[in-house]
Amino acid sequence: MLLPTPVLKKILTTAGYLTDTQFDAIDKSASDLGKSIGDILVFRGIITEEVLGKLVSSYYQVPYASLKNTVIPQVVLSTIPEQAAASFHMIPFAIKDGQLYLALENPQDIEAIEFAKRSSGIGVIPHYITPSKLEKALGQYKKNIREEFKKIIEENIQATQKPGATPDKNTIDLPVTKILDTLLEYSVAEGASDVHIEALENEVIIRFRVDGILRDVLNLPKQLHLPIVARIKILSQLKIDEHRVPQDGRFKFKVRDNFVALRVSILPSFYGENVVMRLLPESARPLSLEELGFAGDYLEKVKQNIKKPHGMVLVTGPTGSGKTTTLYSLLNILNTPEVNICTIEDPVEYGIRRVNQVQVNTVTGLTFAAGLRALLRHDPNIIMIGEIRDSETAEIAIHSALTGHLVLSTLHTNNAAGALPRLLDMGTQNFLVASTVNLIIAQRLVRRICNSCITKYTPNPEIIEYLKKELGSDFSGAEYYKGTGCAECGMSGYKGRLGIYEVLEVSEGIRNLIANGATSQEVEVEAFKQGMVKLFVDGVSKANAGITTIEEVLRVMRE
Numbered sequence: 001m002l003l004p005t006p007v008l009k010k011i012l013t014t015a016g017y018l019t020d021t022q023f024d025a026i027d028k029s030a031s032d033l034g035k036s037i038g039d040i041l042v043f044r045g046i047i048t049e050e051v052l053g054k055l056v057s058s059y060y061q062v063p064y065a066s067l068k069n070t071v072i073p074q075v076v077l078s079t080i081p082e083q084a085a086a087s088f089h090m091i092p093f094a095i096k097d098g099q100l101y102l103a104l105e106n107p108q109d110i111e112a113i114e115f116a117k118r119s120s121g122i123g124v125i126p127h128y129i130t131p132s133k134l135e136k137a138l139g140q141y142k143k144n145i146r147e148e149f150k151k152i153i154e155e156n157i158q159a160t161q162k163p164g165a166t167p168d169k170n171t172i173d174l175p176v177t178k179i180l181d182t183l184l185e186y187s188v189a190e191g192a193s194d195v196h197i198e199a200l201e202n203e204v205i206i207r208f209r210v211d212g213i214l215r216d217v218l219n220l221p222k223q224l225h226l227p228i229v230a231r232i233k234i235l236s237q238l239k240i241d242e243h244r245v246p247q248d249g250r251f252k253f254k255v256r257d258n259f260v261a262l263r264v265s266i267l268p269s270f271y272g273e274n275v276v277m278r279l280l281p282e283s284a285r286p287l288s289l290e291e292l293g294f295a296g297d298y299l300e301k302v303k304q305n306i307k308k309p310h311g312m313v314l315v316t317g318p319t320g321s322g323k324t325t326t327l328y329s330l331l332n333i334l335n336t337p338e339v340n341i342c343t344i345e346d347p348v349e350y351g352i353r354r355v356n357q358v359q360v361n362t363v364t365g366l367t368f369a370a371g372l373r374a375l376l377r378h379d380p381n382i383i384m385i386g387e388i389r390d391s392e393t394a395e396i397a398i399h400s401a402l403t404g405h406l407v408l409s410t411l412h413t414n415n416a417a418g419a420l421p422r423l424l425d426m427g428t429q430n431f432l433v434a435s436t437v438n439l440i441i442a443q444r445l446v447r448r449i450c451n452s453c454i455t456k457y458t459p460n461p462e463i464i465e466y467l468k469k470e471l472g473s474d475f476s477g478a479e480y481y482k483g484t485g486c487a488e489c490g491m492s493g494y495k496g497r498l499g500i501y502e503v504l505e506v507s508e509g510i511r512n513l514i515a516n517g518a519t520s521q522e523v524e525v526e527a528f529k530q531g532m533v534k535l536f537v538d539g540v541s542k543a544n545a546g547i548t549t550i551e552e553v554l555r556v557m558r559e
Helices: 005-015 020-033 037-043 049-060 082-087 110-120 131-142 145-161 174-189 222-236 296-306 323-334 368-378 391-402 419-425 430-436 461-471 508-515 520-529 535-544 550-558
Strands: 090-096 099-104 123-128 192-199 203-210 213-221 247-255 258-269 272-281 311-316 341-345 355-359 382-385 406-411 437-449 454-457 480-483 494-505
Touching (some): 005 049, 082 090, 082 131, 131 174, 174 222, 174 258, 192 222, 203 222, 213 222, 296 323, 296 437, 323 382, 323 437, 355 368, 368 382, 391 430, 406 419, 419 437, 419 520, 461 535, 461 550, 480 535, 494 535, 494 550
Parallel strands (some): 341 382
Antiparallel strands (some): 192 203, 192 272, 258 272, 437 494
């Protein structure tokens, strides 16, 4: 956010979003946490990025460019080189009536506008764009990766085949470095969470996991496998000459002005070592609860319960359902200078400024239980436990919640009510669970429909019958949507993900049921009477709203 703080304060207070005192508190938090004021406002749910962008563009007296679902033609992108666009924090996105439409973080940057005029040879109409939207838009420069890879390989493949060359020597050569750099830049542009490099008999397959789904990106010649793996090992400070045992490491990669941390896992396989790299953007703004998919009554329940000074908030779901992302969003909302937050995690996914994060290390005896005991001696207000896995951890967590701490953690259960018997199975007494658990969130992740190619359609009659059978309502007249597939979503019809939720607030009536040994089914029935909605129903509601597809909800719920 390039606006001076006093100007931003005037915009927000005049619009009625904050008082002077509230803005000053946000400003202090932003300084303490090393975040921009805009980021703090958005992930705490005070204002949406879209509204903030429109307010700022109004101040600049220029149009607002969201570019959220805009596919920028390559002919437009080519008017300004990628390096210059990143350097000046701008991007061209259209040419109309002989004018270049230019989105900038600072629409009053005369130097950037003059450069755009010289580079394009035509007039420029400046627009305002928010920093996060600009970062995503700049990724469109990498859409032609196949051609770039082909050119790199054709021009330089011989350099990796020099007589007498060794893998560690080859990693110094430009081709391998360039190929890996291009691959990582493209993975960031595509929004990949993981990059897979898999060795086959005669080739190497590169795959990206985007929105939870793996897809092939390209194939590389087999002779590039050893140099690429060796290059990754060097960056991760792993043993280059070790090919028989698994290795894990980390390194950072810079994409424009932002760093991406990569968690590397190397596994020996039949045709050579396979590599999986988990991408963890360090500078990404934490998601707000609304962006995660919370809405209405569920949103209010979560906000109310994380403000309580003590008790437990549990997030449940299978592996890959986004539990950790939800916990990190809650932590960022709670992270203020007035509280001390401590976490014990395995592994630490993201570093959060001013949060004491501890990595589990079973080799040294630092387990969840041992780490949690140590954290309690550090005077925490809020404790986050990556996962409650055993009875010892469960017991310490519950006693921490009893003694004045707010405890956030995860469990592996299929629904919200299932968390209660899971805790009891670990040996926790009924009255302790009843006294400490405030809120249980069950969740799954579904893919969002791509807004660039969304269209109405009619699902198969079998699906309508299934919905009628499961939910007891007639869905024949409901509207459904899907993505037809376009360049923006890689022809998948989906772009991005969000959660579907089941939020169980532990009321006095439910506490009594738990204390008296009620089953999870009995607790669930009471929760439904108090307004809880099933995971499946929340998913169907989001499908009817055109956010996801009914097929996607069924896929996730049947897994």
